[in-house]
Amino acid sequence: MQSLRQAVCVIVHDEEADKVACIHYANDTWSTVPAWTIPGGKVEEGERLDEAAARELHEETGLVVGREELRLVHTVQVRAGWDGKGPFLLSVFATTSWSGELTNTEPDKHLAVLWVDAKTLPTPMFPTSHAALTTYLAGGGRGFSTYGWDSPADPRALVGA
Numbered sequence: 001m002q003s004l005r006q007a008v009c010v011i012v013h014d015e016e017a018d019k020v021a022c023i024h025y026a027n028d029t030w031s032t033v034p035a036w037t038i039p040g041g042k043v044e045e046g047e048r049l050d051e052a053a054a055r056e057l058h059e060e061t062g063l064v065v066g067r068e069e070l071r072l073v074h075t076v077q078v079r080a081g082w083d084g085k086g087p088f089l090l091s092v093f094a095t096t097s098w099s100g101e102l103t104n105t106e107p108d109k110h111l112a113v114l115w116v117d118a119k120t121l122p123t124p125m126f127p128t129s130h131a132a133l134t135t136y137l138a139g140g141g142r143g144f145s146t147y148g149w150d151s152p153a154d155p156r157a158l159v160g161a
Contacts, residue, residue: 005088008053009040009129011073011136012063013096019115020133021061021102022122026111034111035158036125038133039063040090053093061113062103069097072143074132079148092132124158 012021026034039060043052050067057063074092104113116122118137121130131145 005085006043006049006052007040007088007090008043008049008056009038009090009092009132010053010057010065010070011038011092011094011133012057012061012065012098013094013118013136014115015096017115018118020118020121020137021063021113022116022129023060023113024111024122025126026109033124033158036116036122037129038092039113049091050093053091057098058100060106060110061100062105063098063100065095065098069095071095073136075144076128076131077144077146078128079146090128090132092136094136127157127159130159 014020021039023037023039024034025037039057040053041056041060043049047055048067049072050070053070054065054067057065070093072091073094076090076092078088078090080087102113102115104110118133121133125133127147131147135143135145
């Protein structure tokens with residue numbers, strides 16, 4: 001039996017300004033149009049989830065966070081990933097403490113990396129990022145959601161597209 005692929009992402013929330021770090025993803029292999037997401041990516045074999053989240057955050061944004069500053073806030077079980085490689089489990093972490101300046105460290109993949117107003121999230125956005133952000137920003141609520149299980153969903157569908 002093949003194990004379920006693991007992915008992580010991090011909600012970086014500047015509570016004082018009520019802004020979150022978002023990435024404008026441009027790679028057309030996952031979406032036919034540029035779409036917004038939150039920093040994250042795949043977990044490497046043998047890697048702890050919290051360490052993967054901190055690594056991905058730094059690789060994509062330049063922000064540094066210790067794994068002890070991350071808290072698990074949501075999990076999304078995805079039936080079919082945008083990469084066409086089947087299902088995966090997305091562990092969503094959040095932090096309100098970090099160091100460094102928000103930077104587009106991967107301009108070959110991202111159009112922009114910006115602080116966005118938490119009350120008006122940008123669209124179009126990947127549905128998993130949207131679910132994680134809206135649940136977190138609403139105060140937590142249910143810490144688990146699914147994508148693509150309740151009805152046949154186009155894995156390339158975007159929220160607000």
